[in-house]
Amino acid sequence: MPADPSCPPADSLTETAVPVADPVPQTEAERLARFGEGDLWVFAYGSLMWNPGFDPVEAVQARVDGYQRDLCVASLRYRGTPDCLGIVLGLQQGGSCQGMALRVAAAQRQAVAAALDARELITRLYHPQFLPCYLADGRQVEAYGYVVDPSHSQYLGHLSRAEKLVFLRQGVGCNGTSAEYLRNTVACLDRHGISDGHLHGYLAALEASG
Numbered sequence: 001m002p003a004d005p006s007c008p009p010a011d012s013l014t015e016t017a018v019p020v021a022d023p024v025p026q027t028e029a030e031r032l033a034r035f036g037e038g039d040l041w042v043f044a045y046g047s048l049m050w051n052p053g054f055d056p057v058e059a060v061q062a063r064v065d066g067y068q069r070d071l072c073v074a075s076l077r078y079r080g081t082p083d084c085l086g087i088v089l090g091l092q093q094g095g096s097c098q099g100m101a102l103r104v105a106a107a108q109r110q111a112v113a114a115a116l117d118a119r120e121l122i123t124r125l126y127h128p129q130f131l132p133c134y135l136a137d138g139r140q141v142e143a144y145g146y147v148v149d150p151s152h153s154q155y156l157g158h159l160s161r162a163e164k165l166v167f168l169r170q171g172v173g174c175n176g177t178s179a180e181y182l183r184n185t186v187a188c189l190d191r192h193g194i195s196d197g198h199l200h201g202y203l204a205a206l207e208a209s210g
Helices: 028-035 104-122 161-171 178-191 199-207
Strands: 040-044 058-075 088-102 126-135 140-148
Touching: 028 126, 040 104, 040 199, 058 140, 058 161, 058 199, 088 104, 088 126, 088 140, 088 161, 088 178, 104 126, 104 140, 126 199, 140 161, 161 178, 161 199
Parallel strands: 040 140
Antiparallel strands: 040 088, 058 088, 058 126, 126 140
């Protein structure tokens, strides 16, 4: 079946997949996330807030400074396909980001970190790193998180609002639609009392268009 002509081409978007079976850490941050001592904190700003894939022993509202959440990542698998791209959130430089800090028990650290890397690093779009994270209860921790690489072919931060809305409307992948992804994220932010007018604006525009 031919690709929908309304969908942008994805010829330049190539996947350099990390092996899912027994993946080997490729950066110092990945190695530390899996093999460091004690509990592991993970910073969640998108789908990890409402679908982490593991049971945290603690979940606390948190803030990371110097980075902001944005719809800036082309989804080739989870919320779109190479023939009809979707769009999801990335953490990029600038501003600050309110999200959730999830604590992983030390006994589960290696397994959870490896599973998260397999989920998030399929195309090496993100730079995994430890981020200074300020918890709502006053604690400060170093949390493992994924920061988008603006030089990667999947980076869409340069697109206009109207162009991003096209991806939101059309994207469908193995985990559902890009629109559903946005709705779930905004609903989760609302449940935790986290204000993000940027995402609420996208959702309002999406719903207004039917």
